[in-house]
Amino acid sequence: MNSFDHRKYTPFAPIPMAKRRWPDQQIKQAPRWCSVDLRDGNQALIEPMNPKQKLALFKLLVDVGFKEIEVGFPAASQTDFDFVRQIIEQGLIPEDVTIQVLTQSREALIKRSFEALKGCRQAIMHLYNSTSTVQREQVFAKSKNEIKAIAVQGAQWVKQQAAQQPDTQWTFQYSPESFTGTELDYAVEVCDAVNAVWQPTKENPVIINLPATVEVATPNIYADQIEWMGDHIQHREAVVISLHTHNDRGCGVAAAELGVMAGADRVEGTLLGNGERTGNMDIVTMAMNLYSQGINPELDLSNMDKIIQTVTECTQLPLHPRHPYAGELVFTAFSGSHQDAIKKCLQRYQPGDHWDVAYLPIDPADLGRNYQEVIRINSQSGKGGIAYILEQDYGLQMPRWLQVDFSQYVQQYAEEESAEVSPASIYKIFEQSYIARKQPIELEAYQISRQQEQDQLSATITIDGQSTLINSSGQGVMEAFIGALNKQLGYNMVLVDYSEHTLGDNERSEAISYIQLNIENQRYCGVGKSKDIIEASLEAVLSAVNCAIPALKADVIPA
Known part of the structure; x- marks a missing residue:
């Protein structure tokens, strides 16, 4: 095989479903949004955000209207730990905002994560472990039962630690990481096992987050997976199904939209799509897609320039000029x-x-x-x-x-x-x-009088610097002036079209005139501008004539 050989890849197997419901569904309201800019987005940066940048982005997310914000991985980073403590101790979390932290299913990391959240009014503890076939077999070398046991043990540690901090209103969230590469029957088995520990109710539900950690198939396949999970997971009424799509195939937004059609309640993503590899699902794009369909996105994206400025300053990543809705050129037409x-x-x-x-x-x-x-x-x-x-x-x-x-x-x-x-x-x-087309003919002065219902015009023009007096009469000043020029220049000029307007709203405003003349069976346009509307009209005529002269052999003009 050569270095570019498609035969090394195998197509993703379709999901056997007798009757899909999601293709007939329509999104009619926004999902619950959760920003993961400060965690998933931050870990994908060449230079992770410093505390000042994290705080600036956190404040932006609050201003935009996010009610759930994943603020970090405090057990894995001292910077993240300190940031979580800062926003709690300084009272920077609005009462209607719930922060979320991520932890692996390891006892020390879970305990450290709960330490970071001490004193928080409400929080989401987000537990995860990888369940996909490739991870089980090639990374961890563990069986299905062993991987499920990791998830169950983590759920037990989370429940125990939460009981020690009863003043906080806890929500538990579990992610079978690399869900899209996990067998569906196994994925639901693991999620049910976790929920058996947490015992969710309709009044106190858990969040089951089903991430496309790597986008491995078309968006319709992901929708099939979400609908299948919703149909088979136990205690569905006590489960908030959440999506977390990545953009490896360039379909992160489409997958999330179809996933919501398939029954998901919640969507995680980042502003403008920063994230691992090709990025997370872009919440700006999905929210604005809803907005364009007359659906309230429940996020305020009206000050897009501020959003772009803050995100790019905090992430040090440029925004593509063709980025949907946000790019500099997306509303620009050159054609x-x-x-x-x-x-x-x-x-x-x-x-x-x-x-x-x-x-x-x-x-x-x-x-x-x-x-x-x-x-x-x-x-x-x-x-x-x-x-x-x-x-x-x-x-x-x-x-x-x-x-x-x-x-x-x-x-x-x-x-x-x-x-x-x-x-x-x-x-x-x-x-x-x-x-500025003043050569070879230029207007010096003019006079108008009215005789026998005719306008009598006398004008002084210069032709190649020589002053000449022309005279004529007509039904209006324009006809008189064009007639005088015809006699002087020997051309056959006919007025084709004419319009004028003022350039302001008071008597001192300039007037502008547009004229189209047929001169020797060719059409020429001219424009004149003056505080005198008649002078503007005469200047427009000469503008058109001066355009025509080079094409009509200037030697016919008398000296």
Whole structure:
């Protein structure tokens, strides 16, 4: 075999189930969430968090709304032990928040874990041992009965230690680690044996956490496993089934969602998915998936930038710009057709409407993002996105024909620069392409009078630096000015379209005019800007004419 040979792997066997119920289920409410950022996430870091970072992240988790937070593995780390003591002794745990600690099924570690939790109002003691076939046979070299005995003995030690600290409201949690690689009948046998020690009731349930410690199959297989466990575990009414999925196959969120459909009550994960190997299930993504379906996630993710800043500072891990919901570019459209669709939908959307905007599954404003960030410009962008930027940032209401004309200038610039084009650069290109187009013809002055229901226009223009007086009349100033230019230049110019608006809301605001002319059977666009609306219109005409002249052989222009 060569070094890349798929034959060394075997497919995961499907779960024999006569009738699956979970595919017909729909998630209608958020599960119980438990953050494991401070334990599972922390142990996966190149440089584990220091006490200051752990406290900052803990406070963020509380602010976001987590009611269950795994704060560490105090028996395995003095830093974790000290942190647990700090948040207990300094009263930093809100009354409605339950902290959780993890321990292996070893007496000394269990005792140390309970020492860390002395004085805590309520806590979850999370016991685990590995049960998978590969772990039993190759790592521990123990039989099924021996592995089950480890779990049962650990449950007994946990129960004994909890009895010595009666002032704390205890919840017990058990994880058959590497559950997805464990035979289902054996997994339920071990969990039932643990529960036989703990004797859970509906009023005081235990948590049975079923982790995909390593993601070994497709998400539907995991859902089958969860549904099977829910159907076969004893005293289901006294058991909270919890999920803890990893992302080895890139399906951690999907597996958790399908697991909830299969009957799970609780989900463990981390903010933005930090964790061993490819990471833990990303609670931000799953919660926002629920949110996008009109379901209250019971977590406040509205200040996404603060979440990102805190998590990245504490973990020293960068966030991918395409990370779901949180990445810098996830609400950004570069494609011209996407931009145009977004622009049109946003123009129709009114606050209070149900959100239905092309290419945007949620409203970016819900996460503290600005609409200016939605549409950004590069060489793949089109007229709609460019027009949106100019309208949002500079108040320009470009007609469609001008959008089409202007997009070519921006695209050319983007291709030459091989980079994204900022809003300031777009506006600069706009000014240079139209408003600053003053050669070879420039307006010096004009006068208008009204005679016999006709506008009489007299204008002084310079052509290649030489001053010339032109005169004409027409049904309106525009017709008169275009007529005068036709006579002077010898062109056949026809007004195709025209629009104007002010750039402010008072009498001192500038006006801007957009014009499209047909000059010798070719269409040209122009823009003029002035505090005088008539002057802005005349400047727009000359902007279009100055665009046309290089293509129409400037030598026809009289000196």
